[in-house]
Amino acid sequence: MRTRSAPWWRPRTLGRQLMFGVSALVSIVVLTVGGLAISTLRDYVTAMSDSQVMHSLAAFKHTYGIEHVATAVGNERLTAYTGQAAGNLIAVKIGDRVVQSAMFDDDGPHRAPDDAITALESLDQIGSQPTTVDLGDLGAYRIAGVDGGTGERLISAVSLRSAHEMIATKVKLVAAITLIAAALAAAGTVLLVRQALRPLRRVAATAARAADIPLAGEDHRITSWVQRSDSNPDHEVGIVGETLNRLLANVDSALAARAESDRRMRRFLTDASHELRTPLAAIQGYAELTRQDSACLPATTEYALARIESESRRMAALVDDMLLLSHLDEGRALDIERVDLVAMVADAVNDIAVTAPDHRFVVDLPEEPMWVDGDSAHLHQVVTNLLVNARNHTPPGVTVTTTLKKLPDSLTETAELIVVDDGPGIDSRLLPDLFGRFVRADKSRSRDMNSTGLGLAIVKSIVEAHGGFVGVESRPGHTEFRVRLTMAATRIPLAPLGLA
Known part of the structure; x- marks a missing residue:
């Protein structure tokens, strides 16, 4: 079942989710508070500007009423008025025309700019309540007006430039x-998430180490546990750590029980094999002794x-195989000596060729000896079992090619034995467990229904006992077994090597 992947923009780790979440929340809060502050400041500045407009307008009306100035267009007596702050603008408008104006700034009062006068003349009505208008190059102004008493309109405006600059500064x-x-x-x-998740990372590291422990062997046990400080059930991580420890304890007890069961089974097989050898030898001996008088015996x-002799020999071979596997599992010492693989492979191929005249056996061996340190009898059995497997599980006419060579690119001097046949191949469903015990090929490939299913298991156990590796690949028309062993004088355990 395919899991749905998260969108690319969504943080994947808990730390990033918390970081982005908290940052977004803080940003929203700060922006909200800042927005409210700016809105409040804008209202305050507007109110202050309105107060200045009304104060300027009141002063303008008062002075205008006292002097009762009514002049023609172009008279600039307004520049002599007092009570106006820098940035203020006052004007007298009759109808749609501004007849008088004055602009107050740090350089002193002067006539208002033409674009400001044009903007004032374009306004239809200037009420007594302050409003915001744009006066050309002067920018935004708060403006209000009042009747002068003789048909004119007195106008007063206060610049909003400083207010806008203040608000802009506040926004920044x-x-x-x-x-x-x-x-x-x-x-x-x-920082907080890293500190808070540090125990969780230690728990995850413990789980990862436990997951990497090879549990296939009998003596493997759980050696990685969550430390006591990370398994305190008073907090969430401690609950996870304590639960993981319980799980690992259950797995460890199960492994211990399985290892003990395997030891008992091997002990039983060893004892049974030893006990069976004597009666089997007696049965075989008596059968052979009785057959010495075969001239007096009926044909049946x-x-x-x-048949008794044949089955007793097969039973004895099975007992020997089981006893050998039991000894290899127990790690009993091998009879190590210097062995020439070239001579051994040649002898094994010659022996099997005599027993299988309906097969074609081909060898490709180097001229120089290839020496390994190993148990000669056991290594000979490896070669023999691979050849017997090819003979028993392929039809007549199949060519079996045995090659022995030195790997050119290996870090250590490694000998590689390859046994290839051009038979029908091995069922792909059998390949993962092919070197298991009592695994048998299907009837379409096998011609030997009396196979015990231990031959390849013995091959694997002997090769691994010598620090080597064995592999197989198969397809219709090509089945290939490879055995790799470290050559003498450079005996270093090999890493698993894939098939070429």
Whole structure:
């Protein structure tokens, strides 16, 4: 079942999720508070500007009423008025025309710019309540007007430039504070999450080490446990650690029980094999002794004795195989000596060729000896079992090619034995367990229904006892077994090597 992958934009780890989540939350809070502060500041600045407009308008009306100035267009007596702050603008408008104006700034009062006058003349009505208008190059102004009493409209305006600059500064400050707060929140979250998840990482590391322990062997036990400080059930990580320890304890007890069961089984097989050898030898001996008088025996009795001898020999061979596997499992010492693989393979091929005239056996051996340190009898059995397997499980006419060579690219001097046949191949379902015990080929490949299913298991056990590796690959028309052993004088355990 395929698992749905998370969107690319969604953080995958818990630490990143917390970092982005907390940073986003802090940013939202800071932006919200900053937005409220800016809105409040804008309202405050607008109210202050409105107050200045009304104060300017009141002063303008008061002075205008006292002097009762009513001049023609172009008279600039308004520049002499007092009570106006820098940035204020006052004007007198009759109808749609501005007849008088004055602009106050740090350089002193002067006539208002033409674009500002044009903007004032374009306004249809200027009410007594302050509004915001754009006066050309002067920018935004809060403006209000009042009747002068003789048909004219007195206008007063206050610049919003300083207010806008203040608000812009506040916006930049809020943005900077937001970025700083988000960065601090992210950094703080990362530190806190790393600190908080450190026990969880130790628990995960323990689980990973336990997962890497090879559990196939009989003596393998769980050696990695969650430390006591990380298995305290008072917090969430401790609950996970304590649960993992219980799981590992159950697995360890199961492994111990299985190892003990395997030891009892091997002890039983060893004892049974030893006990069976004596009666089997007696049965075989008596059968052979009885057949010495075969001239006096009926044909049916002669046939029965022949079958007794055959089955007793097969039973003895099975007992010997089981006893050998039991000894190899127990790790009993091998009879190590210097062995020439070239001569051994040649002898084994010659022996099997005599027993299988309906097969074609081909050898490809180097001219120089290839020496290994090993048990000669056991290594000979490896070669023999592979050749017997090819003979028994392929039809007549199959060519079996045996090759022995030195691997050119290996880090150590490694001898490689290859046994290839062009038979029908091995069922792919059998390949993963082919070197297991009592594994037999299907009837379409095998011609020997009396096979015990221990031959390849013995091959694997002997090769591994010598520090080597055995592998197989098979397809219709090509089945290949490879055995790799470290050559003499450079005996270093080999790493698993894949088939070429």
